[in-house]
């Protein structure tokens with residue numbers, strides 16, 4: 001750039017300054033308004049949206065689908081689409097390093113690439129067009145980042161559409177723009193506007209189609225226990241499912257009963273100070289994750305083939321500490337289910353589900369011996385089991401279910417001296433108030449929701 | 461009395477000069493698009509303040525990081541608000557800085573005599589992304605852990621030196637306590653120091669050359 005142009009630029013700037021405003025108070029005023037607006041927005045976001053709770057990091061849980069911070073999502077998507085290209089798609093570093101590197105390099109050196117001193121928009125049609133297409137592409141790739149390139153039914157349609165909107169059209173448009181501006185000197189501004197608009201609009205339409213066609217998979221809501229009380233309760237539920245058969249409800253078992261292969265095995269009660277004082281939290285984590293294979297305790301951690309994640313084991317340890325370790329003072333834990341008033345009918349959602357989770361699921365889930373009686377959902381409780389027809393009969397006190405929880409075995413009708421179903425749960429008896437809940441529930445026709453149950457309420 | 465104090469201070473600090481040089485500057489007719497730079501600055505300061513508060517309770521070790529963040533959310537008075545602002549502030553800062561970059565691009569404000577302002581700006585942009593990347597790992601939750609795993613993996617795909625980059629980011633072949641320590645130190649010391657220094661130069665250059673005007677047909 002010669003001194004002549006520099007002088008012209010400076011003079012032009014002086015002119016604008018003379019027509020302009022003062023930094024204080026004119027500009028500062030706007031700055032302060034915007035900053036205050038941003039602050040307000042942040043306070044609102046922090047208060048009403050907050051930060052979503054997440055489970056603790058678990059290096060062994062390789063089933064977790066990793067996703068980068070949202071502003072890198074477009075790169076991630078770009079990599080996925082790029083990977084679809086035959087041959088070239090195999091050379092990973094082209095997309096991870098070379099292309100982003102070139103883009104960033106060009107952006108950095110922009111003042112030296114676009115050396116021409118012209119500043120007016122129409123005189124910079126090429127760079128403005130390219131930047132517009134890039135920005136539209138980045139936004140669309142970010143929006144489409146959730147959509148897989150291959151749908152669940154194996155169809156590649158969405159992948160192809162995405163590649164069109166995110167790679168092919170923008171790439172093509174940029175090539176056309178380059179050729180137009182270097183090969184034909186007299187390309188009009190209008191041509192740039194049309195090409196850019198056409199490319200952007202078709203990219204937006206195709207992406208819109210992708211988003212409309214994509215059916216988001218049902219994600220299993222993973223609840224994260226945040227407060228201490230929630231953690232203790234969640235921990236107790238997990239403990240009830242996985243540990244009671246050997247260690248008992250309260251960790252006090254010293255001789256294992258009723259577990260195949262470990263019958264009569266003497267163990268140290270895990271609620272004793274011997275265990276709690278000598279095993280630190282991290283050692284406890286190891287014991288549970290790795291198990292005691294020699295002594296007969298199976299591994300529970302995902303890393304060792306079990307099915308508990310790190311957070312789940314941690315909540316269980318929290319439960320054990322706050323319930324049994326006298327160095328920890330437990331907060332008030334809400335009752336498992338709200339007590340019933342006279343004439344009140346319990347519902348599955350409010351009463352039965354938490355009780356079943358605590359006392360029955362440990363055996364009544366897939367992969368355990370239980371006469372095929374699964375108790376994970378309302379429907380399963382009513383319809384599964386080898387003796388499903390006689391298990392739960394609305395209004396019948398002789399339902400097998402009610403008999404076995406009251407410690408009456410069911411004998412086989414064909415062979416009267418053979419036990420068909422033993423008492424439930426096999427090794428301990430339920431408290432009278434829990435039996436009462438089951439009794440009222442079945443006698444009143446097994447309502448599912450609290451609303452259904454309330455309709456059956458009979459005032460005494 | 462106040463007048464005397466002011467005069468005394470002015471004699472030593474040069475308050476009047478500061479007023480004339482920094483505040484009472486002439487500027488071309490501004491637009492709301494010109495507030496994005498100072499909005500970035502505001503967010504940087506806000507992130508600094510809320511971040512300092514967070515370090516009071518945060519512990520950068522895999523065993524305690526998660527619980528210490530949980531404690532900030534549950535146990536500390538207004539901890540949730542401060543962390544919420546820091547969390548959303550990070551997101552907003554990336555957006556605001558990026559739009560600021562686009563504004564400068566579209567108005568061609570990076571041209572003579574502001575080329576260096578642009579170069580420093582790119583440094584600021586990269587450093588801002590770096591803050592986001594390193595900060596994301598600190599809560600040591602599932603999202604953080606795996607996002608960093610893939611993020612560092614991508615950096616590791618550079619031909620020839622990828623292995624080296626990967627190992628120096630992670631402090632070993634895998635994500636570990638060392639990685640967390642490293643990211644923490646980068647997040648609270650190294651990158652903020654770079655950002656602060658670059659912002660200083662950026663602002664100096666802006667005052668030196670003045671805010672550019674919006675281009676018209678004559679430019």
Ligand code: HEM
Pocket residue numbers: 493494495496497498499500501504557560561564569570574577578579580581582584585588659662666670671672673
């Ligand atoms: C932490 C990030 C940043 C801060 C705090 C910051 C701050 C500022 C401020 C306060 C201004 C003057 C007001 C305005 O024009 O908005 C400004 C102008 C400018 N910024 Fe930034 N900036 C940042 C990032 C960037 C980036 C990423 C770029 C581009 C690569 C950039 C390039 C420029 C240029 C060229 C100007 C002069 C604009 C003109 O004179 O019209 N800055 N910046």
